[in-house]
Amino acid sequence: MTQPAADLGRVIIVMPTYNERQNLEIMAGRIREATPEADLLVVDDNSPDGTGDLADKLAEADSRIHVLHRTEKAGLGRAYIAGFAWALERDYGVICEMDADGSHRPEDLPRLLAALDDGTDAVIGSRYVPGGTVVNWPKSREFLSRGANLYNQLMLGVTIKDATGGFRAYKSQTLRKSDTDSIESLGYCFQIDMTLRVLQAGLTIIEVPITFIERERGSSKMSNAVIGEAFLRVARWGITARLRGRSAADVRR
Numbered sequence: 001m002t003q004p005a006a007d008l009g010r011v012i013i014v015m016p017t018y019n020e021r022q023n024l025e026i027m028a029g030r031i032r033e034a035t036p037e038a039d040l041l042v043v044d045d046n047s048p049d050g051t052g053d054l055a056d057k058l059a060e061a062d063s064r065i066h067v068l069h070r071t072e073k074a075g076l077g078r079a080y081i082a083g084f085a086w087a088l089e090r091d092y093g094v095i096c097e098m099d100a101d102g103s104h105r106p107e108d109l110p111r112l113l114a115a116l117d118d119g120t121d122a123v124i125g126s127r128y129v130p131g132g133t134v135v136n137w138p139k140s141r142e143f144l145s146r147g148a149n150l151y152n153q154l155m156l157g158v159t160i161k162d163a164t165g166g167f168r169a170y171k172s173q174t175l176r177k178s179d180t181d182s183i184e185s186l187g188y189c190f191q192i193d194m195t196l197r198v199l200q201a202g203l204t205i206i207e208v209p210i211t212f213i214e215r216e217r218g219s220s221k222m223s224n225a226v227i228g229e230a231f232l233r234v235a236r237w238g239i240t241a242r243l244r245g246r247s248a249a250d251v252r253r
Contacts, residue, residue, distance in 0.1 A: 075186030092195020131209030
C-alpha cells in the first residue's frame with residue numbers, strides 16, 4: 001500500500017537529475033516497484049550525458065513517469081521548486097523528494113508515506129535518529145554531514161536531527177504554506193531552508209529512520225561552494241533570529 005495513512009490524494013516523487021544516466025533506469029524501476037500507485041517526476045537540468053533522453057524513453061513506456069526538462073544546471077533548490085510547482089499545478093496530494101543516485105532507497109518510501117498522517121505535515125527520512133544508518137559512506141563525508149546537522153541545531157534552535165536530509169514527503173498544503181517561491185538556496189542548503197519554512201509556518205515535521213547508502217555509480221555533486229552556501233545562510237538565519245530574541249524556527253521571513 002503506497003498511500004499515506006490518511007487519504008491525502010495522489011502521490012508523486014520528484015527526483016532531480018544531472019548526469020545520472022547510469023542510475024536513472026535502475027532507480028525508476030525500484031521506485032515503481034516499491035510504490036506502484038505513485039507517479040515519478042524526473043526533473044532534468046539538461047544533463048550532457050543523456051539522462052533527459054533516457055527519462056523521456058522511460059516516460060513513453062510508463063504513464064506514471066513524467067519528465068520536466070530545464071535548460072541549464074541551476075542548483076538543486078531550483079530543480080525541486082520547479083518540480084513542486086509542476087506537481088501542485090496538477091493537484092497531487094503528497095509530494096516526495098529523493099536523490100537519483102541510489103543513496104535513498106525506494107524501498108523506504110512506503111514508511112515515509114505511512115508516517116504522513118492527519119497529524120503530520122512533513123516527514124524526513126533520517127539517517128541520524130535511532131534506527132537510521134549510513135552504509136559505505138566515507139568517514140570524512142559522514143563527519144561533515146553530522147557536523148553540519150549539529151551546526152544547524154545550535155545555530156537555528158531546531159531539534160531536527162537530519163535537517164540536511166533530502167529524502168522527504170510533504171502534504172501539498174504544507175508546500176503551499178511554506179512560500180517556496182521565495183527560496184533562494186541553491187544547493188543542499190535548500191533542505192535546511194525547507195525545514196525552517198515548514199516550522200516557521202507552524203507545521204509539524206517528524207523523522208523516520210532510513211538506510212542511507214553511498215552511491216555506486218556516478219559522481220557526487222557536493223562541492224566547496226555548496227558547503228559554503230549552507231554555512232553562510234545558516235549563520236545569517238541564526239544570527240538574525242537571535243538578535244530578535246527567538247529561534248530561527250519561530251521567525252517568519
